[in-house]
Amino acid sequence: MSLRTKIRNYFVFLWRCARIAFAGDSRYYAWMGFLSIIILLGINAYAKQFVHGLIVTGMSDQVSWGVYIANFTFMVGIAAAAAMLVIPVYIYNNKELHDLVIFGELLAVAAILMCLAFVAVDLGRPDRFWHLIPGIGKFNFPGSMLSWDVIVLNGYLLLNVHICGYLLYCRYLGKTPAKWFYIPFVFLAIAWAVSIHTVTAFLYVGLGGRPFWNSSIVGPRFLASAFTAGPALIILALQVIRRVTDYHIHDRALLTLRSIVQVSMLINVFLLVNEIFKEFYTRTSHVASSRYLYFGLHGHHALVPWIWVAIIFNLVSMTLLVLPLSKSLRYLNVACVLAITGIWIEKGMGLVVPGFIPTPLGEMVEYSPSLNETLVCLGIWAFGILCYTIFLRMSIPILQGRLSRANEGLPDVHLVNAR
Amino acid sequence: MSDQKPPSAPPPFGEVSRRSFLRNSAILASGAAALAASLAPLRELSNYTSVELFLQKHYKELTPAEMQKVLDRIAREVEQQYHIRPRVRDYKPMDGVEFVYCLNLTRCIGCRKCVHACVAENNQSRNPEIQYIRVLKMPHGSLDMERADHNYAPASVPEKGFFYMPVQCQQCKNPPCVKVCPVKATWQEPDGITVIDYDWCIGCRYCEAACPYFARRFNWTKPSIPKERLNPEMSYLGNRPRRQGVMEKCHFCIQRTRQGKYPACLEVCPAGARKFGNALDPESEVAYILKNKRVFIQLKEELGTSPRFFYYFDV
Incomplete structure (x- = not known):
């Protein structure tokens, strides 16, 4: 095959993928239309923020990061959790999860896109974004953990785009993927997944002036909670996929993921207990932030209901997960929803705020997100879900063989049929 | 799991494409209109940036000629906005100088005159209010800042049973803010002053999270200064007006101290609590204090930041 044909084939592939993203049944259009409206609301809110500055958020000099960075932190965890599907398949040769790995990796791609969006909307001067680009900007590497984060997040994005893109394209062409061209990247991506969340934890851990973050348990807790919430989200996503498409997913795969969530949740709760003991048993003056979070301090207790809801959700979820009860999907789903919500609260409002x-000078100033800030967040969430929907819309027909090189030029039956 | 629908036979090919072409065009047009509507707030945008500013290099990479152009641009912009021709300079550090600040806690009466002198000198935003100095009212016998009152407002100061501790940028020898900045927009100068290139800062606020002294302030919106209050004696790394979305903080009045003057907060202090000078000059007042006063402290010494700001007591 000449290079020209190869390039032509690739562009035909991209074109057909793009076309199928715009085709579907009425439910698909309704869903995408709904997400688009929320995205537009988010864009509108961000345009206001762009003009008037971050004053339209609930942040202040005292609490200078809020839900943007909280959601960013949570989504890094979701992205990292793709490794929890890759490890069983590529290291332990798990058969059930084999065909599902790609859904985890695509979720990671969507999650990283959301991370980048959450960081971008948090910048005071988004027009100076290029200062962050190595080479043309002025990159404080290796000094700043934020510069590490820029590298690991974009690297992880590229790795996953490469792995998913290559495997899907091979499936489209109907040829066996060349092992050397993706297996090394798969293993690299496993280590990389751990690194993105570790680096994100170090972002906080490295700040000596903030005793609440300056604790070596933050990194391990990040990983444990990510490896709980991520696979839990994948369990739910897979069930949605098999409900709204005709892609076959066996219950055994979901139960394999259940055991991953089970163990991670136990570790997550164990680490939480460690942290709480250290903070409250010693009761040094450094416990102020924790006291504020769990019990309120000097008459301020905005976060108290949140964190207790999170803890109760985590404990109920853990109980469900260890009981054989959660082998039934209904209870497993409840456990997953509780775990995701609990960890989202704990990682977001419970860690960042x-x-x-x-403040380092002992001032008590509370934070709650403004409406505008919330709309921007919802917009980014909708954007991430829209991306994931599009990725699935493209990849499922390819995996099923309905969108392939072989049927190029034929009337696109799948555009009408597949939902 | 849902069962698969049988594929419906595709209608004649040409008809589909014409119909779908019309439908797609309609969808695209309404999508574009919705996007334009959602971006409508951008119409209020004015004077956000300029081509020159957007492409401007980092402070340390500007040649003297380029720096002159930048200073001219700043003067032009200030004149446009405030109708006052400012004098914008880029003062360089002096050789053999390391600035330190010493503050006498026995003398400070908590009048906050330093706070306001600082705002006037350094062209801080009046609305929203930005202040570099925070004065803490502390109960006798404790340095626990959690017990401090930040918003005290009695009829007169000082009050019995309390002492007052002004806190501003501590000009650390080992500054956490500099370490964390992802784009090197803040750094330590040879004379010990940690400065910010307001034209390079991306506004990520990581430095603000890193600072253990709550010294940094962010421009959450466009700063506003009444025309008649503008201080026209400006410097690039110092008191020139800032833009929305960048960080700022105390820079030891770089536009004054690099010309051999005292910082504004020192000059205004009615109690003589503030001392400033060159620690490398053995004849300086600060060298005398550091050598002879028996009690002085660095705030949060245990963090290893090594401030160039010392608090002392008269014994």
Whole structure:
């Protein structure tokens, strides 16, 4: 095959993928239309923020990071969790999960896109974004953990785009993927997944002036909670996929993921207990942020209901997960929803905000997100879900063989049929 | 799991494409209109940036000629906005100088005159209010800042049973803010002053999270200064007006101290609590204090930041 044909084939592939993203049944259009409206609301809110500045958020000099960075942190965990599907398949040769790995990796791609969006909307000067680009900007590497984060997040994005893109394209062409061209990247991506969340934890851990974050348990807790919430989200996503498409997913795969969530949740709760003991048994003056978070401090207790809801959700979820009860999907789903919500609260409001309260000079200023800030967040969430929907819309017909090089030029039956 | 629908026979090919072409065009047009509507707030945008500013290099990479152009641009912009021709300079550090600040806690009466002198000198935003100095009212016998009152407002100061501790940028020898900045927009100068290139900062606020002294302030919106209050004696790394979305903080009045003057907060202090000078000059007042005063502290010494700001007591 000449190079020209190869390039032509590739562009035909991209074109057909792009076309199929715009085709579907009425439910598909309704879903995409709904997401688009939320994205537009988010864009509108961000345009206001762009003009008037971050003053339209609930942040202040005292609490200078809020839900943007909280959601960013949570989504890094979701992205990292793709490794929890890759490891069983590529290291332990798990058969059930084999065909599902790609859904985890695509979720990672969507999650990283959301991470980048959450960081971008948090910048005071988005027009100076190019200062962050190695080579043309002025990159403080290796000094700043944020510069590490730029590298690991974009690297992880590229790795996953490469792996998913290559495997899907091979399936489209109907040829066996060349092992050397993706297996090394798969293993690299496993280590990389751990690194993105570790580096994100170090972003906080490295700040000596914030005792709440300056603790070596933050990194391990990040990983444990990510490896709980991520696979839990994948369990739910897979069930949605098999409900709305005709892609076959066996219950055994979901139960394999259940055992991963089970173990991660136990470790997650264990680490939480460690942290709480250290903070409250010693009761040094450094416990102020934790006291504020769990019990309130000097009459300020905005986060108290949140964190207790999170803890109760985590404990109920853990109980469900260890009981044989959760072998039934209904209970497993409840456990997953509780775990995701609990960890989202704990990682977001529960980790980022109390780090700032009280301030290093002992001032108590509370934070709650503004409406505008919330709309921007919802917009980014909708954007991430839209991306994931599109990725699935493209990849499922390819995996099923309905979108392939072989049927190029034929009337696109799958555009009408597949939902 | 849902069962598969049988594929319906595709209608004649040409008809589909014409119909779908019309449908797609309609969808695209309404999508574009919705996007334009959602971006409508951008119409209020004015004077956000300029081509020159957008392409401007980092402070340390500007040649003297380029720096002159930048200073001219800043003067032009200030004149446009405030109708006052400012004098914008880029003062360089002096050789053999390391600035330190010493503050006498026995003398400070908590009048906050330093706070306001600082705002006037350094062209801080009046609305929203930005202040570099925070004065803490502390109960006798404790340095626990959690017990401090930040918003005290009695009829007169000082009050019995309390002492007052002004806190501003501590100009650390080992500054956490500099370490964390992802784009090197803040750094330590040879004379010990940690400065910010307001034209390079991306506004990520990582430095603000890293600072253990709550010294950094962010421009959450466009700063506003009444025309008649503008201080026209400006410097690039110092008190020139800032833009929305960048960080700022105390820079030891770089536009004054690099010309051999005292910082504004020192000059205004009615109690003589503030001392400033060159620690490398053995004849300086600060060298005398550091050598002879028996009690002085660095805030949060245990963090290893090594401030160039010392608090002392008269014994």
